[in-house]
Amino acid sequence: MLFYIFAALAVLSGAYMVLTRNLLYAGFSLLVTLLSLAGIYVLLFADFVAVLQLMVYVGGVLVLILFGIMLSSRVHDKSVLSESVNKGWGIIISLLIFIGLAYTITRASFSSLAWIRTGAYADVLGYQKSTVQSIGIKLMTDFVLPFEVASLLLLIALMGAAYIATDKQNV
């Protein structure tokens, strides 16, 4: 039941975000989409991912987007409106993404997953209280290389941002 509420909210706000021409409203409806997705993650026993979603996307990315919209253009008494351009390319790319996602979803055999076969009310987490421990152990053992590469990438991005933002008049 909860799932259907969150799913409906996510779909409706997502549709509103795409259809509205007011960029700011689109930003705020993205907030609703992200929140309901976080709710769905919690229902899937992925508490860490849910909170991470709030932390990174709502607390970071969305604030940055809104901040950008507000700082860049407030035309007197008129909100920022988006115009539809690149219709052909947009349709092609979104169709390709849709086909890719649909193909992946149909290929995945959900019924063979262990925790679905045992039933939705089984104790998926076992004795652990959250998924944090297992995520941490996985990150430091099986996935340590991608993890380190990602941190290096972020460091490079940080240095690049700092370089772009420096005052070049002194050079």
Next chain:
Amino acid sequence: MLAFVLTLSLMLLIVVVVVYAERKVAAFMQDRLGPTEAGPYGTLQPLLDVLKLLQKEDIIPSAADKKLFAIAPVLIFVAVFAGFAVIPLSPGLVPAGIGIGVFYFLAIVSLDVIGLLMAGWGSNNKYAMLGAMRSVAQIVSYEIPAGLAILSAVMICQSLDFQEISYQQGAIMNLFPGLEYDTNWLFGIEALGINTTAVGGITTWNIFRAPFLLVAFVVYFIASLAECNRAPFDIPEAESELVAGFHVEYSGFRFAVFFLAEYAMMVLVCLVAVILFLGSWNTPLSNIGPFKLAYLTTGTVGELSGILWGAFWLISKTLVLLFVQLWARWTYPRLRVDQLMHLCWKVLTPVALGLVLLAGIWRLLMV
């Protein structure tokens, strides 16, 4: 449902006390008397303030973005109130004991920022807009030292669960499922060989268990002042230049909600500081020889005595911290924007990063 009602009423009660204390403390620090008319020593003043606000007309400026204007106060209050869900009030009494409480707290506080932006934009007022911009820039930057300071405490405790962190800092640690065989050492160093598991009291608080966390506590406290826009970090609401910041256009009930959310935020960050660094609901008194002061002032877990003692210690420590917040407001002048950013990025963040490194090393000494 009971937890919801209990948390809400407790929060309202503390907020009323803080609003009254704010006026009285401010008055005494400026050699005034403060409110004296309503009730004994003016104690009814905050209630009358709220009553007055509720009677006022709810004005929505005609040029405002009405939907955003109406949603913003609700969103801010919901974000702050949701943070209370993971706060343990006493052993055995926590509204939602989720395993990643600390992380959830950090995420939910950043939701507050969206509400501020909404209010600033929706008001369609340049002062509100400037206030919201400043406020968001400040909160987003100070989240980093605050988060790092919290992280160092979490690394010492090896848990993201507020209740587990609370249990670790007291004499009844071994009652928590999963911690039955853990021991606390003096200053957290096993090599000293002094077992403080049963001593409890202040010797097992996090600032004592790992003394460098005292620095982390100070970093967190400064950052939390900035996160709830309190003086000396109140440039978002600077009365003398921005009138009142993002809530300048709000009146009546909506303003009351903003006011409530702001004070609730102060209470929330102080509660978290107490839980992470100052021993949560544990008593400061230790078991010394035959005098079992720690057990005496903890009560029995799960019974009324345990709940009352726990709530008493937690709330009194929180009130002390809240008093420090008020004290700081009348002691330090407001920081300029560049000083604010200098403090955050060039002082607090490097210190907090060092603390995280130190926490890792200290944890190795503890096991």
